[in-house]
Amino acid sequence: MVSNLFITFEGPDGAGKTSALKDIVQRLEQHNIDFLATREPGGIRIAENIREVILNPAYQEMDAHTEALLYAAARSQHFYEKIVPALQSGKHVLCDRFIDSSLAYQGFARALGVDEVLSINEFAIGKRMPDLTIFFDLQPQIGLARIQANRSDEINRLDAESLVFHEKVYAGYEEVLRRYPERIRIVDASKSLDEVTEDVWKILKEVIV
Numbered sequence: 001m002v003s004n005l006f007i008t009f010e011g012p013d014g015a016g017k018t019s020a021l022k023d024i025v026q027r028l029e030q031h032n033i034d035f036l037a038t039r040e041p042g043g044i045r046i047a048e049n050i051r052e053v054i055l056n057p058a059y060q061e062m063d064a065h066t067e068a069l070l071y072a073a074a075r076s077q078h079f080y081e082k083i084v085p086a087l088q089s090g091k092h093v094l095c096d097r098f099i100d101s102s103l104a105y106q107g108f109a110r111a112l113g114v115d116e117v118l119s120i121n122e123f124a125i126g127k128r129m130p131d132l133t134i135f136f137d138l139q140p141q142i143g144l145a146r147i148q149a150n151r152s153d154e155i156n157r158l159d160a161e162s163l164v165f166h167e168k169v170y171a172g173y174e175e176v177l178r179r180y181p182e183r184i185r186i187v188d189a190s191k192s193l194d195e196v197t198e199d200v201w202k203i204l205k206e207v208i209v
């Protein structure tokens with residue numbers, strides 16, 4: 001029997017993390033698995049309020065340092081208020097985005113430095129990293145096309161960035177994959193949602209079901 005795990009979903013915008021997590025939640029419920037599903041930035045009211053500030057498309061003047069610190073602040077509150085208690089109570093935790101998003105988006109794509117962003121995050125949450133990260137691998141232009149095709153989805157300040165920015169985010173994730181190969185599993189997110197969900201489920205079944 002495995003102990004409970006802290007699992008994160010990562011990948012470019014539009015890769016299908018949120019959609020797959022919804023389907024995975026249903027399967028976990030059917031299997032009577034004790035879990036908490038949550039998301040970043042957000043998950044609790046203080047962090048949802050910080051999310052409103054970070055992602056508001058009107059705030060074009062936001063400095064990259066401010067952005068990185070706001071993500072770290074939202075993460076800190078979410079981590080100590082929601083994730084840690086859930087893990088302590090024996091639940092598996094599944095989180096849509098976590099620290100790797102900050103390393104890829106702020107550290108690499110915003111060029112603040114992956115080590116610098118890692119260090120503000122260590123201040124925010126200590127050295128606890130996820131036990132398992134599922135990386136939704138998708139070329140950024142496909143993710144952006146998916147978001148554009150479904151305009152009813154919220155288009156936030158980061159979605160609205162250029163393709164060049166999103167290509168840097170992808171390169172940032174490649175750097176994250178190089179740094180943490182032992183905890184990251186890759187799924188091909190260009191497949192249909194059903195196939196992607198199935199691939200994620202196969203990985204989860206190995207560790208928690």
Ligand SMILES: Nc1ncnc2c1ncn2[C@@H]1O[C@H](COP(=O)(O)OP(=O)(O)O)[C@@H](O)[C@H]1O
Pocket residue numbers: 011012013014015016017018019020146147150153189190191192193194196
């Ligand atoms: N595998 C898929 N193939 C095609 N479209 C998808 C797939 N997964 C999700 N989508 C669609 O792409 C958009 C972005 O999906 P979403 O789950 O919000 O991605 P993310 O959370 O990774 O940004 C949504 O409109 C969703 O319906």
Ligand SMILES: Cc1cn([C@H]2C[C@H](O)[C@@H](COP(=O)(O)OP(=O)(O)O)O2)c(=O)[nH]c1=O
Pocket residue numbers: 012013014015017018040041055071096097098099101102103105106154156158159
């Ligand atoms: C958690 C986190 C998210 N982000 C970005 C990624 C997304 O563009 C945005 C979150 O918006 P969201 O709508 O949740 O995007 P997605 O559905 O793709 O997960 O914030 C960062 O830049 N740094 C971070 O640390």
